[in-house]
Amino acid sequence: MFESKSRIPPAISLVASALGLSFATSSTLDYAAHLDRGLHDLHCSFVPGAGPTEAAEACRTAMYSPYAAFFRDKYWGGIPISLFALGSFTFFAGFALYLLLAGARAPRRAVGFFTVVAITPLLASAVMGTISAVELGSFCKTCVGIYISSFLLALGALLGALGLRRADGDERPRGSWLVPAAFLPALGAVSLVPAAVYASSMPDHRPYLDKCGTLKKEAEAGDALAKITGKRPVKKATFFEDPLCPTCRAFHQRLRAEGVLDRLDVQLALFPLDSECNWMLSSAMHPGACTVSKAVICGKDRTQQLLEWAYDEQEALAKAGKLGTPTLRAVIEKRWGADLVTCIDSTETKQTLNKHLHFAAENAIAVSTPQVFLGKQRVCDEDTDMGLRFTLRHLSPELLP
Amino acid sequence: MSATARVVAPLAGGLVTLLALGALSVSVSAGVKSAGQRLAAPQAEKPKVAVADHAEVPYCTPRFKQVLERVLHSCGLSGGDNRRGCKPADVKTFASISDADFNELFTPLKERGGVVLFDTAKDELDAEAKKLLADRWADRKGARYFFVVARASKTGSPEKNRALSHRRANSIMYYLKELSKDPELEKKVGLLWLGNEFAQLSKEYCTWPNSRTGKKCDDESINRSAFVSWVDCRL
Known part of the structure; x- marks a missing residue:
């Protein structure tokens, strides 16, 4: 009984990570498609994997905003923030699977580590959600999908941590201090890999910047402007x-x-x-x-x-x-x-x-x-x-x- | 601690992470590279976007534009020529058109334009003339050129009437300068003065909007005039 109950929190986290991955993938591929400088429909839906649509104003607003990407002066369009979500949800999915398979025998330090790091997407979501509300005035559905996934991920992790308290005296091993010491850099590395791949594959946009013509007449003769x-x-x-x-x-x-x-x-x-x-x-x-x-x-x-x-x-x-x-x-x-x-x-x-x-x-x-x-x-x-x-x-x- | 918890679970978790990461990286790389290929070799032409331009309305028939273009060019209204306006004989030559056909071309401008009327042998604008001019000038919309076609009645010699219609055209130009303060006025206003030699107006033109509505108008007085109008054609 205890064994099966202990698997519920990581199962929630695993499902949440898969959902988050799906939304982050849609968002990332939409962003990447625009690197051809064309206009494309966006995946803007609460349903993971739903097809692209024309009516995606809120997602477009979010995508074009300065908050959608990092290093925007170095790379055309920048490195979309969804890439980091992509990497981190991948890590969380793998870790949740590990906890799910290990069940009640998963080391306490592994569960603790997961609880602490699995809250970070929720914190990031809170920041991004506030920006959406205050600065952009709209919520993109795909982003909300990521916020919900982050919430479920954190929920699963917290339930897992609560399970540790209830399980005082059980045979769960404490685990080594090496768990957080080894997994924290792994989380960082996995989160960065998609961004690094994206940056290294990007086309050079510089030759296109000054190819859209010039102003024929610089001033209105009557100074009417x-x-x-x-x-x-x-x-x-x-x-x-x-x-x-x-x-x-x-x-x-x-x-x-x-x-x-x-x-x-x-x-x-x-x-x-x-x-x-x-x-x-x-x-x-x-x-x-x-x-x-x-x-x-x-x-x-x-x-x-x-x-x-x-x-x-x-x-x-x-x-x-x-x-x-x-x-x-x-x-x-x-x-x-x-x-x-x-x-x-x-x-x-x-x-x-x-x-x-x-x-x-x-x-x-x-x-x-x-x-x-x-x-x-x-x-x-x-x-x-x-x-x-x-x-x-x-x-x-x-x-x- | 079971082997599952110690070995299989972390291995499975790590393996899934690596496989998923690899698949996603391939997918991201493919998406970005595909966009790069489309950027380098666009497959579809960009949709054409309309370009801002001056107005072009149905009365701008090829015939109308041909005449206006010839007049514009020959009277120094286009290009760097310093001449302002042209002689009646020039109009006839360059327009290659009969008097009646010339007037007919302007018929669609009946409501857009107006006829400024002058006293006999005079070139001064009265208050009504100035008002008509101001109204017509303000209603530019998308027009590129403003045409002034000044005339004189049959009374008097052709030479005197040529000079008189020239002065009438200039009166309008001076007033427009004062009114608009537009430094590029010269590039917008086309002046024609026809004297009494070409394209005289018949009494029917008294029904066109003019500066002396309700006053006596006949074959003589309608030609003591200048027809003014913005022309909504791209020339």
Whole structure:
């Protein structure tokens, strides 16, 4: 009876490790697939092994965030954190199998060691979960799968430790001090192997960074563009952005998180993907984006404040935009007052926004946002997310703290 | 302690760890290398993305564009030529088009543009003319060029009318400079002055939006004018 009970905790840990492995593998292979600089569907599901899907916004947000990988300035996209999960879950799976087979005869020090180290994925999950909630504002299903696996792993380990207390006086050997001394480095090594394999197999992205064209016309003749000047600007940049575009918001947040925005002197050309003012679209991709763009223009010396407010309130503004201009104007007026709405309605503002759009036309930019230029050099779309830090390191190292 | 606990269990655990680690490493390496191969030799072309450009609307027929392009080029509106506008004879030559056909080309611009009317033998813009110009100028949308086609009525000699229509076109240009403060105005505004020799307007054009709505308009007064409009064509 005691023998079979003592196998339950390691069995839980073994199942948890297998689950964790499955989620970490999906996440790692998704990450690796993007090393071809293409856009791919993601495995974003609570079901381990579920197929890739297009609707995976939260997983994409997590993948593109600065928290998804280490050494992102050394390797394009960095070394994904899921690789370390992959290695450690492999170790835990093997160790749980050992404890399962050994049952009540597993040395006490082996069980103790497992209990201590098996809690570390849960601690890492707690940190990553907090980042997801506070910084990213969304939870990726695959990541949640890893958090749950980590919890189950820790649960199995703790139950095993509790079993030790109940089993006082049984014949379980104490085991040698060499157990933790030998297995701790093994855990470290196994955790690092997948990352080392990944890093050694990576293609060289440097030749692709400056192959996406240049800005034809560096300035708008009438000085109509908006300005965002960082605290310590060291580089001029030109951004074409739509305040209701989620990708622009994510890009802006990445720049801020990297500390890059403070080092940029940005001229901002608003490029709303809204056919109300943008003749390059036959229908509105982001209804209301023209009105919100005008609000940003009207911000004048508060451009950054207005833009960041629009990004922070993007869902609410997009919803209001779909309900119609009066609703949207009411939302803007509530936050910024009647004067700003008067400015939005002025012919001068309409003409200024029109100049922003003509600046985009004269530069023949892609009708997609954001479009980013460092100096004259266009930053490729695929380098504005996963590869951002690597790209900055090579194109404009002075921008990185 | 049984042999299972002492030997088999750690061996099995270690073996499983190593096998799993090996399999995962192979899988990770294959995934990364496969991406590297796709990067070096893309199999599928990247989906084409639309490129930002000026507007192009249905009235920009090949015929219309051909005439506008010739006019643009020959009147110094494109390229580095310093000439502003061109003589009536030039228009006729370069446009290779009859008077009626020339006017017909501008028919789709009836609502987009407007007719600025002048007093007899005058080139000054009145308040209504300035308002019409400001309205039309502000409604640029995606247009690349703003056309000004100035005329004069039949009264007087062709030479005098040529000069008069030239002054009318220039009046508009000066006002647009003042209005827009646009340093690149010269690259946007195309001036034509036709005097009274080419493409005179008939009384029917009095129904077009103009700066003197409700006032007397006839075959003479409609030609004391300048037609202005943004042109939504890529030239």
